[in-house]
Amino acid sequence: MKKNKAICRPISIKMKSILNTLAVVYGRSGYLIPCSKPMTIRSINRYCCRMWSYLFEKYKMxxxxxxxxxxxxxxxxxESGVALHVTEKMLGHTMRGVMVVYNKHDWIKEQAEGYELYCKLxxxxIKIELQKK
Incomplete structure (x- = not known):
C-alpha cells in the first residue's frame, strides 16, 4: 500500500485567486470545498465525465x-523549454537513478516559474479559442 507523504508545491498567482474565491464562497473552514463525505478520485472522474458530456454536447469539445x-x-x-526534472517534480514524480541519490534539491523556485508559465499558456x-468564436 502506498503511504501518504507530505509534498511541497508552490501556488501560482492564478491558483491563489481561485483559492481566495473558494474561501469567500465556502468560508475558511479548513476545507477547500466542504461536503458531506470526502471526494474520491472516482467521484472527481465521474464529475469530469458529466462536465465533458455537457461540453461535448454544447461545444463538441x-x-x-x-x-x-x-x-x-x-x-x-x-515545448516551452522548462527542464524535464522540474516538470517531473511539478507532477510529483520520483527522480530515478543517480538523480535521486545525489540531488536532493526541491526546485521550488523553478516549479513556481513553471506553474506561472503554465497558467499563462x-x-x-483560451484567448485564441475565444477569438475564433
Missing part, C-alpha cells in the same frame, strides 16, 4: 479527464 491535465502540463512546459490558448 474533445474528452478531457483529470489525468489529461498532467499530460498537458508535461507537454506544454517541455492556458490563458493564451
Amino acid at each position: 474533445p474528452k478531457f479527464l483529470p489525468h489529461d491535465a498532467r499530460r498537458s502540463i508535461s507537454t506544454l512546459l517541455s 492556458i490563458e493564451d490558448i
Whole structure:
C-alpha cells in the first residue's frame, strides 16, 4: 500500500485567486470545498465525465479527464523549454537513478516559474479559442 507523504508545491498567482474565491464562497473552514463525505478520485472522474458530456454536447469539445491535465502540463512546459526534472517534480514524480541519490534539491523556485508559465499558456490558448468564436 502506498503511504501518504507530505509534498511541497508552490501556488501560482492564478491558483491563489481561485483559492481566495473558494474561501469567500465556502468560508475558511479548513476545507477547500466542504461536503458531506470526502471526494474520491472516482467521484472527481465521474464529475469530469458529466462536465465533458455537457461540453461535448454544447461545444463538441474533445474528452478531457483529470489525468489529461498532467499530460498537458508535461507537454506544454517541455515545448516551452522548462527542464524535464522540474516538470517531473511539478507532477510529483520520483527522480530515478543517480538523480535521486545525489540531488536532493526541491526546485521550488523553478516549479513556481513553471506553474506561472503554465497558467499563462492556458490563458493564451483560451484567448485564441475565444477569438475564433
